[in-house]
Every structure is written in C-alpha cells, then in structure tokens.
Amino acid sequence: MGKVYVFDHPLIQHKLTHIRDEQTGTKDFRELVDEVATLMAFEITRDLPMEEIDLKTPVSQTKGKVLSGKKLAIVPILRAGIGMVDGILKMIPAAKVGHVGLYRDPETLKPVEYYVKLPSDVEERDFILVDPMLATGGSAVEAINSLKKRGAKNIKFLCLVAAPEGVEEIKKEHDDVDIYIAALDEKLNEKGYIVPGLGDAGDRLFGTK
Numbered sequence: 001m002g003k004v005y006v007f008d009h010p011l012i013q014h015k016l017t018h019i020r021d022e023q024t025g026t027k028d029f030r031e032l033v034d035e036v037a038t039l040m041a042f043e044i045t046r047d048l049p050m051e052e053i054d055l056k057t058p059v060s061q062t063k064g065k066v067l068s069g070k071k072l073a074i075v076p077i078l079r080a081g082i083g084m085v086d087g088i089l090k091m092i093p094a095a096k097v098g099h100v101g102l103y104r105d106p107e108t109l110k111p112v113e114y115y116v117k118l119p120s121d122v123e124e125r126d127f128i129l130v131d132p133m134l135a136t137g138g139s140a141v142e143a144i145n146s147l148k149k150r151g152a153k154n155i156k157f158l159c160l161v162a163a164p165e166g167v168e169e170i171k172k173e174h175d176d177v178d179i180y181i182a183a184l185d186e187k188l189n190e191k192g193y194i195v196p197g198l199g200d201a202g203d204r205l206f207g208t209k
C-alpha cells in the first residue's frame with residue numbers, strides 16, 4: 001500500500017508561501033521551486049541503500065558508508081515538472097532523466113499525452129516522477145500508466161501542492177506508489193484549479209500567460 005508523506009519542514013513551508021504569492025515573479029518563482037525540489041529530494045532519498053567501504057583519513061584507517069549504486073531516474077511531467085529537475089539533480093547527480101509530455105485539456109480536464117522518452121534500462125531503475133501540481137490526479141495517473149507500460153516497477157510521485165481529490169485518485173489507481181507532497185490543500189475549484197494553490201505552475205515557471 002502506497003504511503004502519503006506531507007512535508008512540514010519550516011524551510012519548505014517558508015519557500016512554498018512565497019511560491020504561492022501572486023506577487024512573486026517568474027525569476028523568483030523558478031528559483032524557489034528549484035530550492036524546494038532540492039529540499040524534498042533530501043527526504044525522498046532517505047531509504048537509498050548504502051554499503052560500507054574502507055578508507056584512510058589523514059589520521060587513521062576507518063570504514064565509511066557510501067550509496068550502493070542504486071539506479072535512479074527522474075521523470076518530469078512536461079512542462080511544469082521541468083522546474084523541479086535541476087533541484088533534485090543537485091542531490092543525486094548520477095540519476096538519468098526521462099520525460100513524459102502531458103497537458104490537461106482545459107474543457108474536459110483529461111490528460112493528453114504528446115511525448116514520452118525514458119532511459120533504455122527502465123526495468124532496472126527506480127523512478128521519481130515529478131510535477132509541482134496534483135489537481136484531479138488525471139495527469140499523474142496517466143504518467144504512471146505510461147511508466148508502468150514501459151516496464152517501470154518502483155515509482156515515487158513528488159509534487160509541491162496537491163488537492164485531496166488528486167491524492168485519492170492516485171491511491172485508487174496505483175496503490176503501490178508513494179506520494180510526497182509539500183502541502184495538501186483544501187479542494188479544487190470549478191475549473192479544476194487547486195485552492196488556494198499557486199495558479200498555473202507551467203505559466204508561472206515559464207512566464208507564459
């Protein structure tokens with residue numbers, strides 16, 4: 001059964017408040033999303049396997065722990081997920097990056113897939129799927145379908161702001177996927193936007209609108 005983790009770390013909450021603020025412009029919005037992604041990566045990598053190695057410090061022989069070479073892939077849901085990739089790569093620079101292109105039809109709110117490119121060794125990798133927004137959950141569920149169809153077995157979903165509806169949708173369709181959220185908001189409005197949310201993440205990241 002997948003778990004839901006909501007981060008209450010003060011640094012994440014502080015930065016998220018500025019991300020939400022409509023006065024925050026594109027440059028600051030992009031930098032803050034990048035910083036929060038780095039902080040969240042710190043937490044989602046908590047269970048990475050480690051191994052012990054021998055080494056010598058300037059003082060003595062000792063043993064130390066290093067990551068044991070788990071193969072990871074970060075997959076942003078285009079477009080807005082791109083804003084979280086570099087922040088995560090700062091923590092796990094050896095990860096490969098795939099892409100799933102989806103947009104949400106503004107009338108039906110259903111996801112429309114337009115691009116998929118994943119690392120070739122899909123079955124050997126653990127996946128971190130990223131998108132700042134989890135609203136109805138349609139896009140995340142479709143992206144997870146897409147990864148699983150190509151052989152992905154272990155998937156975590158990472159987002160900044162989620163609506164309860166989106167969390168329930170992932171749990172219903174993919175109860176093996178752990179969900180990591182910076183904030184769980186109140187609800188969706190009649191246009192499918194998260195309330196209070198932060199508006200359209202893609203438009204705010206890339207200055208389109």
Ligand SMILES: O=P(O)(O)OC[C@H]1O[C@H](OP(=O)(O)OP(=O)(O)O)[C@H](O)[C@@H]1O
Binds near residue numbers: 080103132133137139
């Ligand atoms: O949970 P859902 O109801 O599916 O909504 C969430 C999706 O909507 C936004 O993408 P959008 O369709 O605006 O595409 P964009 O990133 O290209 O702007 C967001 O980045 C998610 O992918």
Ligand SMILES: O=c1cc[nH]c(=O)[nH]1
Binds near residue numbers: 135193197201
């Ligand atoms: O609130 C929302 C919902 C979907 N997509 C966004 O970018 N924001």
Ligand SMILES: [Mg+2]
Binds near residue numbers: 080200201202203
């Ligand atoms: Mg958008």
